[in-house]
Every structure is written in structure tokens, then in C-alpha cells.
Amino acid sequence: MEKNKEKVTAGVKEIARLGKVSIATVDRVIHNRGGVSKKTKAKIQSIIEKLNYQPNVLAQRLALTSRGTIRLAVLLPAISEETEFWQAPLDGAKQALDEIKQYGIHIEQFLFDQNDQKSFSKQVKNLIKFKADGILFTPTFPEESTKLIERAEKTGTPYVLINADIPQTDTLCYIGAEIFSSGYIAAQLVHYCIDEKKKVLVANIAAEIDNNYAILRKEEGFMNYFKDNNLPNEVLSFKTTQTSYSSVSKRLSGLIKKQNDIGAILVTNSRVSVVAKYLESAGLKDIILLGYDFINENITYLKKGFIDFLICEKPQEQGYRGIMALFQYLVFSKPMEKKYFMPIDIITKENYQFYRN
Amino acid sequence: MEKNKEKVTAGVKEIARLGKVSIATVDRVIHNRGGVSKKTKAKIQSIIEKLNYQPNVLAQRLALTSRGTIRLAVLLPAISEETEFWQAPLDGAKQALDEIKQYGIHIEQFLFDQNDQKSFSKQVKNLIKFKADGILFTPTFPEESTKLIERAEKTGTPYVLINADIPQTDTLCYIGAEIFSSGYIAAQLVHYCIDEKKKVLVANIAAEIDNNYAILRKEEGFMNYFKDNNLPNEVLSFKTTQTSYSSVSKRLSGLIKKQNDIGAILVTNSRVSVVAKYLESAGLKDIILLGYDFINENITYLKKGFIDFLICEKPQEQGYRGIMALFQYLVFSKPMEKKYFMPIDIITKENYQFYRN
DNA sequence: CTGAAAGCGCTTACAG
DNA sequence: CTGAAAGCGCTTACAG
Numbered sequence: 001m002e003k004n005k006e007k008v009t010a011g012v013k014e015i016a017r018l019g020k021v022s023i024a025t026v027d028r029v030i031h032n033r034g035g036v037s038k039k040t041k042a043k044i045q046s047i048i049e050k051l052n053y054q055p056n057v058l059a060q061r062l063a064l065t066s067r068g069t070i071r072l073a074v075l076l077p078a079i080s081e082e083t084e085f086w087q088a089p090l091d092g093a094k095q096a097l098d099e100i101k102q103y104g105i106h107i108e109q110f111l112f113d114q115n116d117q118k119s120f121s122k123q124v125k126n127l128i129k130f131k132a133d134g135i136l137f138t139p140t141f142p143e144e145s146t147k148l149i150e151r152a153e154k155t156g157t158p159y160v161l162i163n164a165d166i167p168q169t170d171t172l173c174y175i176g177a178e179i180f181s182s183g184y185i186a187a188q189l190v191h192y193c194i195d196e197k198k199k200v201l202v203a204n205i206a207a208e209i210d211n212n213y214a215i216l217r218k219e220e221g222f223m224n225y226f227k228d229n230n231l232p233n234e235v236l237s238f239k240t241t242q243t244s245y246s247s248v249s250k251r252l253s254g255l256i257k258k259q260n261d262i263g264a265i266l267v268t269n270s271r272v273s274v275v276a277k278y279l280e281s282a283g284l285k286d287i288i289l290l291g292y293d294f295i296n297e298n299i300t301y302l303k304k305g306f307i308d309f310l311i312c313e314k315p316q317e318q319g320y321r322g323i324m325a326l327f328q329y330l331v332f333s334k335p336m337e338k339k340y341f342m343p344i345d346i347i348t349k350e351n352y353q354f355y356r357n
Numbered sequence: 358m359e360k361n362k363e364k365v366t367a368g369v370k371e372i373a374r375l376g377k378v379s380i381a382t383v384d385r386v387i388h389n390r391g392g393v394s395k396k397t398k399a400k401i402q403s404i405i406e407k408l409n410y411q412p413n414v415l416a417q418r419l420a421l422t423s424r425g426t427i428r429l430a431v432l433l434p435a436i437s438e439e440t441e442f443w444q445a446p447l448d449g450a451k452q453a454l455d456e457i458k459q460y461g462i463h464i465e466q467f468l469f470d471q472n473d474q475k476s477f478s479k480q481v482k483n484l485i486k487f488k489a490d491g492i493l494f495t496p497t498f499p500e501e502s503t504k505l506i507e508r509a510e511k512t513g514t515p516y517v518l519i520n521a522d523i524p525q526t527d528t529l530c531y532i533g534a535e536i537f538s539s540g541y542i543a544a545q546l547v548h549y550c551i552d553e554k555k556k557v558l559v560a561n562i563a564a565e566i567d568n569n570y571a572i573l574r575k576e577e578g579f580m581n582y583f584k585d586n587n588l589p590n591e592v593l594s595f596k597t598t599q600t601s602y603s604s605v606s607k608r609l610s611g612l613i614k615k616q617n618d619i620g621a622i623l624v625t626n627s628r629v630s631v632v633a634k635y636l637e638s639a640g641l642k643d644i645i646l647l648g649y650d651f652i653n654e655n656i657t658y659l660k661k662g663f664i665d666f667l668i669c670e671k672p673q674e675q676g677y678r679g680i681m682a683l684f685q686y687l688v689f690s691k692p693m694e695k696k697y698f699m700p701i702d703i704i705t706k707e708n709y710q711f712y713r714n
Numbered sequence: 715c716t717g718a719a720a721g722c723g724c725t726t727a728c729a730g
Numbered sequence: 731c732t733g734a735a736a737g738c739g740c741t742t743a744c745a746g
Binding site for chain 1: 722725726
């Protein structure tokens with residue numbers, strides 16, 4: 001390999017030489033640590049600017065290695081029979097950990113039952129006992145989450161919300177989709193796929209609905225598309241807190257028998273596979289079915305042709321970015337972005353095999 | 358911040374201590390550099406395994422900083438009036454450079470006119486003169502590209518192809534979409550959006566078509582979807598090497614007057630905005646229009662509703678990943694993936710604002 | 715075949 | 731307010 005020997009960037013040493021000071025002083029100026037005379041500070045700053053100095057991140061990190069472990073807490077729903085969705089953010093967090101564990105990062109998991117508020121509260125308590133340096137979580141239960149946030153702000157602990165934000169709250173950092181849009185675009189797809197005379201069914205299948213901001217907001221986005229575009233399609237609503245297949249299929253079949261002109265069904269969360277299973281058993285191939293999340297059961301029905309579109313928001317990347325944001329913030333004081341909106345991906349039978357969660 | 362002082366991972370020093378050798382010897386064993394007695398080597402290896410030693414990448418890189426500059430060459434089409442598409446991979450390469458320039462990486466650009474084979478050949482010559490340590494390029498002209506590859510393989514220079522592969526050639530590393538699928542999925546969308554009685558038009562608008570593998574392969578994918586699914590839609594073909602608006606619009610309007618039942622048009626590359634402009638001027642709002650690439654002109658017509666779907670394959674990320682792969686390969690001997698398929702993204706009016714190229 | 719020492723660019727006690 | 735020195739974990743001449 002042919003190589004040059006010239007330096008690409010000047011370092012603290014060079015700045016110190018030009019400024020006729022020690023590198024310790026240069027470091028003080030760079031990081032505004034104080035204890036430097038105005039005159040020296042100005043001189044060094046001007047040199048830094050002239051040289052367009054860029055710190056060597058490698059060396060920075062290396063020098064900090066000995067500082068001890070940083071403890072991050074992850075508070076997310078456990079995966080359940082109902083859905084494996086939450087595996088993805090956890091995988092993302094682990095992937096991040098692999099990249100940064102060398103720098104003394106430790107992650108502790110606090111998993112709760114997403115249908116049980118008490119289990120959430122309990123894990124919040126454990127988390128507080130753990131005294132994390134940073135927190136990654138999803139606000140499944142808004143009230144308890146708000147308490148956690150208040151506590152974190154009091155102790156100055158940085159935190160990142162993923163997957164869903166808390167409405168009307170000024171959270172430190174949210175990484176996830178703009179949920180309204182994520183419902184809105186589902187409606188656009190329906191609009192492309194069905195006739196104006198057909199009816200549309202919105203199905204909310206979750207143990208907890210009224211308190212579930214993500215579901216409500218998605219539905220809102222969905223309905224608004226029809227309003228905004230003056231579409232004449234009749235939109236029906238279907239809600240159930242009984243998420244088992246037997247219960248859902250029974251209620252669905254009753255509804256579909258009454259309403260004969262349903263052209264499309266949107267399931268507002270990852271439980272779309274339950275509906276797909278019903279459509280398969282009932283032989284209803286012509287209804288366009290849309291839902292959320294790239295999980296195995298859903299992919300199965302996507303392949304079979306019973307699910308037509310899955311909308312996904314890279315949950316794994318959300319976990320990954322969340323941990324990385326905390327890391328960068330804690331180690332390099334890098335400010336966190338208030339809102340980092342993930343892309344809203346459209347997955348079909350023909351592109352799912354290339355998708356990266 | 359609460360912190361632990363315990364080490365997460367043992368380093369070479371600890372291994373040296375346990376093995377009663379110097380760290381230089383440990384290093385020799387780790388990297389198989391030779392010059393170590395069998396006995397010592399075995400001893401050290403067993404310690405390394407027992408400790409599950411993971412090298413500190415930071416320190417590795419830092420120690421290599423002084424080794425001099427690595428020179429990477431980027432060979433891509435220049436952006437032109439015709440299309441700004443190639444800005445994205447270049448931006449990606451620059452983004453990668455920002456992250457790694459501290460480690461002595463230099464990038465030289467060789468831009469050519471994608472409608473002029475001679476300009477490609479000329480830049481290949483310049484590139485060879487440059488004596489790059491690694492090459493990132495797109496094989497716009499397959500024959501010349503093959504020559505470049507042969508030369509690179511002879512000199513042992515690693516190279517990465519982006520955006521399009523060379524068919525039937527065993528290239529070292531390809532980063533981009535599976536192009537056939539990228540046409541196939543366009544057909545799926547058409548299938549969802551139009552009636553069986555409607556006709557479909559495939560438009561190839563490019564100065565060079567017969568030699569353009571990407572366009573041909575996309576069209577193949579598109580046609581195959583209709584075949585595979587026994588769709589009755591008549592598929593018409595439209596080809597022109599005159600890419601200007603005046604020429605395209607004239608020919609299109611002639612064709613559309615003759616064929617009155619066109620329900621959808623697919624443009625096989627980024628020139629879809631030209632067709633959109635025509636549809637706008639002709640007031641043809643009901644024709645579904647699909648094309649490729651997230652570029653400004655296309656987004657404009659997406660917003661206006663004349664383009665319905667854009668299919669994108671993250672060109673910026675392709676450039677980014679390409680440079681990173683070369684960097685990792687040259688600096689850390691990390692083997693390159695033979696094929697890294699990008700996701701095939703579907704962009705509409707309602708999700709484009711969250712897209713990350 | 716092996717080791718002592720210098721260096722990568724930064725941060726951090728510590729001394730003055 | 732300022733500087734000399736040690737250290738982060740690794741690599742690399744150089745000496746033996």
C-alpha cells in the first residue's frame with residue numbers, strides 16, 4: 001500500500017506548540033474547564049479555529065477508559081405469547097452494547113408485562129433502586145412514565161423514549177415514528193387499493209386500548225386521511241380487549257357477515273396476524289389487510305398473501321439509537337436530539353426479504 | 358454518576374502477566390505474526406481463550422494512526438442536468454470520510470459523464486495512475502468496468518461496486534439492491550392500484566438503454582411479476598434515448614392518445630419526473646405513476662400527486678457502506694461481504710418526509 | 715525467539 | 731493560572 005506521511009489533522013500537541021502553552025492548558029480551553037486566563041484562552045481559541053481542530057475521538061475515548069462503568073437501564077415490555085415485537089428494540093440495544101461495552105458500559109434490563117400496570121410500576125421501582133446513569137424506555141403506562149421522567153429530571157439522569165412519546169409532554173429525547181403519520185399512510189395505501197364504494201374496517205385489538213396512545217393516535221391519523229381527502233368510504237370501527245384468536249375470529253366473523261362490502265381492514269398494531277388467520281380460515285382472500293410490525297407471524301401471512309402491507313418503524317434501530325444516544329451524551333456530552341423520527345417503512349410480500357429492522 | 362472500578366475486559370498486559378511474557382509476545386500471538394516458540398504460543402493462546410480476550414478496537418486504531426494515509430478512489434457519474442441521483446452516494450462517501458479521516462483516510466473522486474463511455478475510460482485511466490489502496494465504483498459501462506476489476510484483482514486492490522452489479526461476474530463486493538426485485542415490486546404496487554382491464558406502460562428513458570443492465574433487469578422483474586401472477590393487463594413498452602422534456606412529452610402524448618386505457622406508468626429510472634411533468638400539463642391525474650429514486654424533482658411531483666410511488670434503495674447509505682467496507686478491510690483486515698443487499702423502500706406522498714436516503 | 719521502550723492523541727490528578 | 735508526567739490499550743521498530 002502506498003502511503004503518505006503527512007498529518008491529516010493537527011492535534012493538541014501542535015496547538016500547544018503554536019500557543020507556547022502546555023497541552024493541559026489546551027485541553028482546558030477545548031473543554032471550557034476554566035482556570036485559564038482570558039488572554040491565553042483567546043489565543044488558544046484562535047489557533048484552534050485557524051487549524052479547524054477536530055479532536056481525535058479514538059484518543060478521547062481511550063483516555064476515558066479507566067473512568068469506570070456507566071450503568072444504563074432498559075425498561076421495556078417482555079416478549080409474550082401475544083407478540084414478540086419487543087424483542088427487536090432489545091436486540092438493537094444489545095447490538096449497541098456490543099459496540100460500546102469496551103468503554104465500560106453496562107446494561108441492565110427491566111422487563112414488564114405490557115398488560116399489567118403493576119408489573120410496570122414494580123420495575124420502575126427496581127430501576128430506581130439500580131441508580132442508572134441513563135434510561136431507555138417506552139411509556140406503555142403514561143402516568144407511571146411521567147413519574148419516572150420527573151424523577152429522572154430531578155436527579156439529572158438522561159432518558160430516551162422509544163416507540164411512543166408521551167403527548168403534551170416535553171420529553172428529553174424521543175426516538176420513533178411520528179405515529180399520526182404512521183396511521184395516515186395506512187389510509188393512503190387503502191385509498192390506492194380499494195374502490196370508493198367499499199367499506200373500511202379499523203380494528204383495535206389490545207388488552208388495553210383507551211390508555212394506549214399509540215393505537216389511538218394511529219387511528220386518528222388513519223381517519224384524518226379519509227377526511228382530508230374527502231373520501232366517501234364508510235369507515236367502521238372494531239375494538240376488542242380479548243386478543244385471543246378464538247375471541248377475535250368469532251367477533252370478526254359476526255361483523256363481516258353483517259357488513260358485506262368490506263374492502264380493507266387495518267389492524268392498528270402487531271396483532272394483525274390474528275386477523276390474517278381468520279381471513280385465511282374464512283377464505284377471504286380479496287380483503288386488503290394492513291397492520292404493523294415486522295414480526296414472524298406477520299411475515300408468515302404476508303408471504304401467504306393474507307396480509308398485504310405491513311408498516312414498520314425499525315424497532316431494532318430504535319433500541320440501537322437509544323443506547324447510542326445515551327452513551328454519546330454520558331461520555332462525550334453530546335447533546336441529544338429532542339425528536340428523532342424514524343422512517344415509516346412499507347413492507348410487502350415482494351420486499352420483506354430485504355428489510356432491515 | 359455512580360461507577361464501578363472493575364475492569365470489563367482483560368487486556369494484553371494482563372495476558373502478558375499471566376503468561377509471564379512481554380506484551381510484545383502477546384501481540385505476536387494474537388496476530389499470528391510468527392517468531393514465537395510453539396510452547397509460548399500455545400500457552401498464550403490458552404490464556405487468551407480462557408479470558409475470552411477481546412481487543413480494544415479504540416486502542417488498536419489509535420496505535421495505527423501514525424501509519425500514514427490510505428488512499429481511496431471513488432469512480433461515479435457526475436451529477437448532471439438530467440439527474441442529481443449520483444449526489445447521494447457521494448454524500449454517503451463524504452459522511453463516511455468525516456468519520457474516518459482522522460485515521461488517515463483520503464478520498465479522491467473520479468467523476469464521469471454517464472452518457473459518455475470515453476469519459477468513463479479516461480477516468481479509469483486517471484484512477485489507475487492514482488494508485489488507490491481501495492476503489493468504490495458503479496459499473497455504468499460493463500466492459501470497461503470488467504477491465505478495471507481485472508486490474509484491481511491483479512494488484513490485490515480491494516474494490517466495491519454500488520448501485521448495480523455486473524451480471525455473471527464474481528465481484529468482490531456488491532452493495533445495492535437486488536435489481537430484479539426492485540422491478541418486481543413496482544409491478545406488485547401497480548397490481549394493487551389498477552384494474553385488470555387497464556393497460557400498463559413501461560417507460561425506459563435514458564441516453565443508453567441496451568447497455569444499461571439496471572434498466573433492463575428492472576424491466577425484467579416488472580414483466581415477470583405479471584407473468585408469475587397470470588395478470589391479464591396488457592403491458593406496453595416505451596423506449597427513448599432522447600431524454601429531454603420536449604422530446605419525451607411529444608412521444609408520450611402520441612402514445613397515450615392512441616392507447617386510451619393506460620392505468621399505470623412505470624419509469625425504470627429517476628427520469629420519472631419528466632413523465633410527471635407531462636401528466637401534469639396534460640391534466641392526467643388518474644394515471645398511477647411509479648419511478649425510482651429520492652431526488653428533488655421527483656419529490657416535487659410526489660407532493661403534487663403526479664408521482665404515486667417512488668422506489669428507493671438508499672443510495673447515500675450505499676456510498677457510506679462502501680467506503681466503510683473498504684476502510685474496515687484495509688485497516689482491520691475485516692473480510693468484505695460479497696453481497697450486501699439494500700432494502701427496497703417504497704416512498705409515497707405521506708411518508709417521504711421521514712425517509713432517510 | 716523475546717523484551718523494554720516509545721508512541722498514537724487525548725485526559726487527569728498533582729504540584730507549583 | 732499553568733505545566734510535567736502518567737496513563738488509556740494497543741503496535742512497532744529496535745536491541746539482544
